[in-house]
Amino acid sequence: MTDLYAKDWLDAHINTLAEWQQDAFHQFAKMIADPGNTYPCIPGRQGFLTNNLRFGFAADPRSEQAALDVLELLQAYGRCSRETGKFASLVIFFQTPADMLNSFSVEDYEELFWSVLSGVSARDGAPLPAHISKDPSHHSWEFCCDGEPYFSFCGTPAHIVRKSRMFPHFLIAFQPRWVFEEINDSTPFGRHMKKRIRQKLEAYDGIPAHPSLKWYGQEDNHEWKQYFLRDDESVPSKCPYTYMKNKLKAVGVLFHK
Numbered sequence: 001m002t003d004l005y006a007k008d009w010l011d012a013h014i015n016t017l018a019e020w021q022q023d024a025f026h027q028f029a030k031m032i033a034d035p036g037n038t039y040p041c042i043p044g045r046q047g048f049l050t051n052n053l054r055f056g057f058a059a060d061p062r063s064e065q066a067a068l069d070v071l072e073l074l075q076a077y078g079r080c081s082r083e084t085g086k087f088a089s090l091v092i093f094f095q096t097p098a099d100m101l102n103s104f105s106v107e108d109y110e111e112l113f114w115s116v117l118s119g120v121s122a123r124d125g126a127p128l129p130a131h132i133s134k135d136p137s138h139h140s141w142e143f144c145c146d147g148e149p150y151f152s153f154c155g156t157p158a159h160i161v162r163k164s165r166m167f168p169h170f171l172i173a174f175q176p177r178w179v180f181e182e183i184n185d186s187t188p189f190g191r192h193m194k195k196r197i198r199q200k201l202e203a204y205d206g207i208p209a210h211p212s213l214k215w216y217g218q219e220d221n222h223e224w225k226q227y228f229l230r231d232d233e234s235v236p237s238k239c240p241y242t243y244m245k246n247k248l249k250a251v252g253v254l255f256h257k
Contacts, residue, residue: 024093047087067119114240
């Protein structure tokens with residue numbers, strides 16, 4: 001299941017995929033390219049419409065295979081992302097069986113999300129870039145795979161209030177850090193884009209933006225808090241990634257050796 005797909009290929013060959021994969025892509029297209037242009041992530045929408053995004057499919061996120069699938073997809077994506085366009089992102093849809101859909105809470109999916117990321121890091125032999133802290137509580141930390149830093153975003157079937165984080169299948173998207181070279185707080189374009197996205201986000205969700213949403217590099221910013229947003233404004237007291245990292249370290253598994 002570890003092939004990368006472009007939108008134009010999926011549009012032409014969608015019937016060759018499994019039924020759940022077809023549904024996941026159709027649901028994503030319906031959400032991000034809605035006729036009313038209400039979806040708040042402007043770069044994501046542009047990336048979809050201009051064929052900049054890449055897509056992958058992964059196993060049930062409760063399985064060990066899921067982390068292997070994500071690792072292989074990210075390794076392949078890291079080799080080609082800069083050739084896909086300035087609005088690059090990798091969107092991974094996970095097989096989400098009925099028992100998960102019927103019983104999992106937002107917090108259950110949150111635990112799964114960090115389990116997948118931790119599983120990827122435990123299998124990733126590449127060192128972290130020199131400017132990235134190993135401590136998630138530091139403002140320079142962010143998730144990395146195969147030497148590439150990424151912003152990560154999770155959508156789940158259990159989200160109800162925060163519509164921007166709701167998706168019918170378990171979903172994790174990865175946006176390369178280099179995408180933000182022009183979209184950041186140090187450029188007029190970046191500040192304008194942030195303002196527009198915040199306005200659209202609050203209109204889309206019908207509630208204020210989550211207080212954890214900040215710019216990468218701000219001294220009071222923690223990237224991990226933005227990856228998985230709950231329906232309310234609560235956040236874990238400690239980074240789940242750190243907890244899982246220490247848990248694996250205790251049995252001899254090191255991240256980014």
